[in-house]
Amino acid sequence: MVTIGDVARTAGVSRSTASYALSGKRAISEDVRRRVEDAVRELGYSPNAGARALATSRTRTIGLLAQFYEDEFAPAMLQYILGVSDTARELGYDILLVTESDGRSALRRITSTRMVDGLVLLNVAENDERLAVLRAAAQPGALVGRPADCSGVDVFDLDFEEAGRLMVDHLHELGHRELLLVSQPEHVVERGGAYVWRLQNAAIERARMRGIRLHPTFVPAHQPEVGRALAELLDAHPSATGLLVNNEAAAAALPTVLHERDLSAPTNLSVVGRYSDEFARTFSLPYSSIESAPDRLGSMAVRALVRRIEGQPGHDEPHVVRYLSPELVDRGSTASPRHS
Numbered sequence: 001m002v003t004i005g006d007v008a009r010t011a012g013v014s015r016s017t018a019s020y021a022l023s024g025k026r027a028i029s030e031d032v033r034r035r036v037e038d039a040v041r042e043l044g045y046s047p048n049a050g051a052r053a054l055a056t057s058r059t060r061t062i063g064l065l066a067q068f069y070e071d072e073f074a075p076a077m078l079q080y081i082l083g084v085s086d087t088a089r090e091l092g093y094d095i096l097l098v099t100e101s102d103g104r105s106a107l108r109r110i111t112s113t114r115m116v117d118g119l120v121l122l123n124v125a126e127n128d129e130r131l132a133v134l135r136a137a138a139q140p141g142a143l144v145g146r147p148a149d150c151s152g153v154d155v156f157d158l159d160f161e162e163a164g165r166l167m168v169d170h171l172h173e174l175g176h177r178e179l180l181l182v183s184q185p186e187h188v189v190e191r192g193g194a195y196v197w198r199l200q201n202a203a204i205e206r207a208r209m210r211g212i213r214l215h216p217t218f219v220p221a222h223q224p225e226v227g228r229a230l231a232e233l234l235d236a237h238p239s240a241t242g243l244l245v246n247n248e249a250a251a252a253a254l255p256t257v258l259h260e261r262d263l264s265a266p267t268n269l270s271v272v273g274r275y276s277d278e279f280a281r282t283f284s285l286p287y288s289s290i291e292s293a294p295d296r297l298g299s300m301a302v303r304a305l306v307r308r309i310e311g312q313p314g315h316d317e318p319h320v321v322r323y324l325s326p327e328l329v330d331r332g333s334t335a336s337p338r339h340s
Helices: 004-011 015-023 030-043 049-056 074-090 103-112 131-136 160-173 186-190 194-210 225-236 248-260 277-282 294-309
Strands: 061-065 094-098 118-121 141-144 154-158 178-183 213-218 242-246 270-275 288-291 321-324
Touching: 004 015, 004 030, 015 030, 061 074, 061 103, 061 294, 074 094, 074 277, 074 294, 094 103, 103 118, 103 131, 118 131, 118 294, 141 294, 154 160, 154 294, 160 194, 160 242, 160 270, 160 288, 178 194, 178 225, 186 194, 194 213, 194 242, 213 225, 225 248, 242 248, 248 270, 270 277, 277 288, 294 321
Parallel strands: 061 094, 061 118, 118 141, 141 154, 154 321, 178 213, 178 242, 242 270, 270 288
Antiparallel strands: none
16 A cells, blocks of 8 residues: 655655645645655555544545335435435545444444544434434534424425425316325335325325325335236226326336336326436436436535535534425426316
């Protein structure tokens, strides 16, 4: 492994001079600094994170706590992780990804040992047990997902209530009067996935106001169960003319389900999903959707966190709760029903 001593020898300077040239703690001539930087590039030297932390009180590392649940669709979670990691890299920070099931213990370990400068939490539950540990930590934190109590952290989330209303309103304006709503598995709700019932409850209330019959249901997140559940739902409600999908696995399975039944959107059924444009491209989904913006939410969380880490604003500044307004991406899968 290349050391600072190797850099010093290559540059023809003392070890301390090479260290000062890299840290900026003392005035070094431009010629010496350039030689040290050339040696760093030539040797591929990277300062030890532990030593850097001792010298600067920072590790330039952000902890990212995420979990891959069996009852959720992993590709959707990966998009949030990419949004966080890409922005962290842009801002000069590394990511320490932690996926332990015991989030509280993991948080205590990495905050007490100063392994990270700040933390981003994904899979945020309504009453998330990790938050008490995060609020007690010296490092700042940011969440992607809204808990019941947002105090002490910066929170970023899609406005799921407005998303549910927008989905219903869009199909109501086209003349639909009976809709199906497919949500995540019930286990997601049971463990505190408030985004599921936030969208569902808002959609149910808006449908009631609009005089629409709405049939909400929960379906699995894996094949073949999700495909069977969608087929059974369509069989149970043959008069429904629109389908709202708040379940990425169901959205990915839907083209096959409709093809097997000789149905198409919007000819036989109008479809509106809730997922990202990248997700739609990955799975070749032709359905209009509410943009879930996982990359943007992850980026917003990291940028807010880095501002706190670097003192802009200070730790005593009020924390923020920010919602992304839902946007409908029209892919041509909705139209007036054949029989209004």
